[in-house]
Amino acid sequence: xTLAAGQWPAYAEPAAGPxxxxxDPRQRSGTLVVWRLELAKLRGQWRVxxxxxxxxxxxxxxxxGLNVQSATPGDTAFGQWVHTSGFAIPMVILGFGGQWLLPVxxxxxxxxxxxxxxxxxTWKTILTRSRSRGELFxxxxxxxxxxxxxxxxxxxxxxxxxxxxAGTQPVVGLGGQLVTASHATELVVVSWLSVMxxxxxxxxxxxxxxxxxxxxxxxxxxxxxLTLAFQVVTLIALPAWGQQVLLSTPFTAWHGFWEQPAYVGxxxxxxxxxxxWFTLCSAAAWLVFRRRTIGGAS
Amino acid sequence: MTEATGxxxxxxxxxxxxxxxxxxxxxxxxVTPGVVHGLLGPNGAGKTTLxxxxxxxxxxxxxxxxxxxxxRAEAGPGWLDGVAGFVETPRFYPYLSxxxxxxxxxxxxxxxxxALIDQALERAGLADARGRRxxxxxxxxxxxxxxxxxxxxxxxxxxxxxPTNGMDPAGIRDLRTALRQLARDGVTVILSSHNMTQxxxxxxxxxxxxxxxxxxxxxxxxxxxxxxxxxxxxxxGDDGAALEQARRSAGVxxxxxxxxxxxxxxxxxxxxEYVLTLARDGVAIRGLELDVTPLESLFFQLTGxxxxxxxxxxxxxxxxxxxxxxxxxxxxEEVP
Numbered sequence: 228x229t230l231a232a233g234q235w236p237a238y239a240e241p242a243a244g245p246x247x248x249x250x251d252p253r254q255r256s257g258t259l260v261v262w263r264l265e266l267a268k269l270r271g272q273w274r275v276x277x278x279x280x281x282x283x284x285x286x287x288x289x290x291x292g293l294n295v296q297s298a299t300p301g302d303t304a305f306g307q308w309v310h311t312s313g314f315a316i317p318m319v320i321l322g323f324g325g326q327w328l329l330p331v332x333x334x335x336x337x338x339x340x341x342x343x344x345x346x347x348x349t350w351k352t353i354l355t356r357s358r359s360r361g362e363l364f365x366x367x368x369x370x371x372x373x374x375x376x377x378x379x380x381x382x383x384x385x386x387x388x389x390x391x392x393a394g395t396q397p398v399v400g401l402g403g404q405l406v407t408a409s410h411a412t413e414l415v416v417v418s419w420l421s422v423m424x425x426x427x428x429x430x431x432x433x434x435x436x437x438x439x440x441x442x443x444x445x446x447x448x449x450x451x452x453l454t455l456a457f458q459v460v461t462l463i464a465l466p467a468w469g470q471q472v473l474l475s476t477p478f479t480a481w482h483g484f485w486e487q488p489a490y491v492g493x494x495x496x497x498x499x500x501x502x503x504w505f506t507l508c509s510a511a512a513w514l515v516f517r518r519r520t521i522g523g524a525s
Numbered sequence: 526m527t528e529a530t531g532x533x534x535x536x537x538x539x540x541x542x543x544x545x546x547x548x549x550x551x552x553x554x555x556v557t558p559g560v561v562h563g564l565l566g567p568n569g570a571g572k573t574t575l576x577x578x579x580x581x582x583x584x585x586x587x588x589x590x591x592x593x594x595x596x597r598a599e600a601g602p603g604w605l606d607g608v609a610g611f612v613e614t615p616r617f618y619p620y621l622s623x624x625x626x627x628x629x630x631x632x633x634x635x636x637x638x639x640a641l642i643d644q645a646l647e648r649a650g651l652a653d654a655r656g657r658r659x660x661x662x663x664x665x666x667x668x669x670x671x672x673x674x675x676x677x678x679x680x681x682x683x684x685x686x687x688p689t690n691g692m693d694p695a696g697i698r699d700l701r702t703a704l705r706q707l708a709r710d711g712v713t714v715i716l717s718s719h720n721m722t723q724x725x726x727x728x729x730x731x732x733x734x735x736x737x738x739x740x741x742x743x744x745x746x747x748x749x750x751x752x753x754x755x756x757x758x759x760x761x762g763d764d765g766a767a768l769e770q771a772r773r774s775a776g777v778x779x780x781x782x783x784x785x786x787x788x789x790x791x792x793x794x795x796x797x798e799y800v801l802t803l804a805r806d807g808v809a810i811r812g813l814e815l816d817v818t819p820l821e822s823l824f825f826q827l828t829g830x831x832x833x834x835x836x837x838x839x840x841x842x843x844x845x846x847x848x849x850x851x852x853x854x855x856x857x858e859e860v861p
Contacts, residue, residue: 257602264632271621348616352674355580355611356633359602520543521582 257358261366262373269336269374278332282381286320286389293393304401304482313393314411317386318418318485324382325422325478330429330454332378337371337433338446341516345441350521364516368434368509375430376423383419387412402487418481421494424501425477429454431508432474438512471496474504532591533558533682533713534579539588541574541737548574550737551588556715556730561708563728563745564717567828570734572717576612576686579715580605592682610684610715614691615671619660623651623670626659630674638677649673650696664691672700683707684715689723701727721821733827740827745820752819753826757796760786762809770806774799786812792819 269275293299293309293316300306303322308315344350353363400406406414429450437446457475470476477497483490536554540547549571556562566572577583578590581597581604589596597604617626624642631638646655649669654662662670668691675683683704689697704714704727718724724731724745731748733741741748759779761767764787771779771787776795779787791799800810817825 260632260635264629267632268618268621268629271625347618348614349618351577351580351582351612352616352630353633354582355605355609356630356678357602357605357635358633362602518584520584521577 257362258365258369261358261363262369265340265367265370266373269340269370274335275374278335278378279381282378283385286316286382286386287392289320290316290389290393304485305398308398309393311394312396312398312411313390314395314398314406314408314415316390316393317383317415318398320382320386321419321422321481322479325425326458326475327454329379329422329426329478330475331451333371333375333426333430334433334447334450336374337430338437338448338450339443340367340371341434341437341512342441342443342446346443354521360517364513368431368512371430371434372427375426379419379423379426383416386419387415390415400487401482401485404487406485414484418484421481421484421497422478424498424505425474428474428477428501428504428508431505431512435508435512435515438516471500472503474500477501531557533593534715535589535591535594536575536578537589539575539578539585539590541571541578541583541585547737549578549585552734552737552739554732554739554742556713558713559708559711560729561704561714561716561727563724563731564715564734565719565721565724565731565824566717566734566740567719569736570719570828571737572719572734573612573686574737575734576610576684576715576717579684580608580610580612582612607678607681608684609675609678609680609682610686611671611675611688612684612686614664614687615667615674617659617667617670617674620658622656622658623662623666623673624655626670627674627677631677634678641677641679645673645676648676665693665696668692669696680712682713682715686717687719688716689718689720697723721824722818725818725820733824735828741823748820748823752823754790754792754822755796755815755819756817756822757789757791758782758786758812758814758816759789759800759810760812761803762811766806766808767803770803770808771799774802788816 297310299309300319300323303319305315305318305322309319344353354360358366395408397405397407398411432453433446433450436449437443440446440449454475457473460473461470461475477494477500480493480497483493532555534554534556536552539549539552539554541549552571552575554575564572564575574583578585579592592600592604592608595604600606617623618629621629624646627642627645628639631642643652643655646652649672651666651669651673654666659667659670668688672685672688675685689700692700704716708714708729716724716727728745730744731741732739754776759767764781764785767787768779768781771777771789774791774795777789777791777799779789782788789796789799800813803810
């Protein structure tokens with residue numbers, strides 16, 4: 228194996244004028260270019276495929292599991308109705324997933340998307356191309372948010388489909404009222420969509436820990452530990468404002484949609500809380516990233 | 526490049542600190558177009574920091590850096606247009622193949638870079654390994670992939686940090702030829718190394734860094750003019766007679782080596798005359814080799830290095846050319 232000496236120049240074609248890129252690649256949005264490439268990289272990762280597979284078949288596996296047993300997850304909202312209405316199933320998944328699966332799922336990707344470049348030492352490879360730090364940051368951030376959103380959408384679809392397979396009978400709401408099938412479908416979708424803001428908040432949190440620590444274990448682990456900590460904290464008697472600043476609280480805001488009469492106050496507070504977490508974590512991540520020294524300087 | 530200065534790279538008073546450590550100390554560094562410019566220095570001299578600063582990986586604490594006449598602020602996102610290369614060992618995504626890695630980088634570059642991938646892999650000698658995951662590549666193969674990745678950008682300034690690390694001799698020879706050809710075609714090459722011999726063979730000009738400061742900057746021929754005598758290892762049939770003859774020979778200084786034989790300090794012509802005289806006197810010459818070239822000697826003087834890591838130089842203490850304090854070396858000739 229040898230370098231083809233003397234053949235490079237025909238291909239290098241040095242220009243005579245001022246420095247120019249390959250053909251001014253900034254004609255297209257650098258952020259979108261990075262975003263597209265990050266998604267392609269994510270598709271090649273086994274853990275992303277595993278999460279996608281879980282989102283795809285998980286709800287159906289749960290339905291199959293519930294069908295072979297008479298017991299119900301009675302301590303979960305809608306748990307007692309899983310054998311009487313298919314609409315209860317996506318809500319049970321949401322009730323459980325909102326506490327654990329969704330924060331962990333998004334952290335697995337977002338907590339690694341920056342620090343994996345540290346792990347592989349590839350920052351210096353990609354930062355010496357035609358893209359700025361800002362474009363790389365935004366593209367990666369967007370890719371992590373895209374993954375979280377796509378996983379959520381997939382779960383909404385498969386959860387609803389799995390529920391519909393189990394039955395389309397009206398379901399009993401949290402206020403004791405009977406909710407018709409068409410209205411229940413709307414409420415399932417809206418409830419799932421209502422947890423998007425805290426999921427994106429956890430995404431930003433995981434990105435910040437990933438950027439700050441340069442370590443994937445920390446990037447993924449800290450949001451997971453925080454999720455656990457939030458669970459513990461909610462068990463103690465916190466004042467109302469204390470509960471509202473926790474990023475886990477908005478995961479239960481959808482309960483208000485199923486009450487009689489319905490209310491959206493917790494959702495709006497949750498939206499604000501999630502926005503604050505998202506903004507602070509994003510800004511902190513960018514501040515750390517924009518001036519950091521990249522690997523190996525002696 | 527600026528019409529005012531004509532420099533491809535222009536660093537003025539660049540300093541960088543990492544905590545208490547001074548990595549670069551008011552460095553002035555200029556590179557003119559179409560040359561292969563060597564950046565020399567022992568490990569920890571600041572070479573990688575300087576190259577990292579050129580790539581924007583490290584932000585200087587003081588000073589000004591210009592590529593093609595533009596500061597980073599003036600150039601904006603186009604700072605690295607026309608610039609390619611790598612610092613330290615090129616790194617890639619190990620779970621992707623060599624080709625997929627280049628596809629990712631070509632995607633970042635845009636333009637026609639993607640169309641050059643197969644050509645680049647072939648010219649880097651990686652055609653057969655293009656589909657293999659990079660985690661199975663040897664160090665030399667990664668260096669080649671790094672070169673291929675750099676050439677996707679059709680660079681006018683190629684920055685290579687120790688590019689021959691891990692390469693086999695044939696690869697080093699081919700790289701040398703390729704870099705010379707690139708320079709002839711107008712590509713400016715900055716090549717960092719701690720190997721003076723390698724730099725002598727490839728470079729037109731050289732900057733020597735030591736402890737973050739410039740210890741020498743100038744053309745290689747100017748450096749040669751300043752260089753001390755080379756150091757030779759001589760084995761004879763009668764070292765005593767050879768030592769005696771050295772005392773009588775102009776421009777020759779010889780001393781015994783701990784491991785036997787002699788260490789001789791002499792320029793080429795006095796050395797030739799000395800060896801011929803020994804032969805005429807009936808002293809058998811059993812071995813003669815150039816131990817330290819003049820430029821190596823100067824490099825060691827400038828940097829206070831007694832040799833390269835891993836080398837088995839056995840010059841006895843006291844015989845070696847005493848290192849000069851870098852601060853006292855009057856240098857920084859403007860590279861033409």
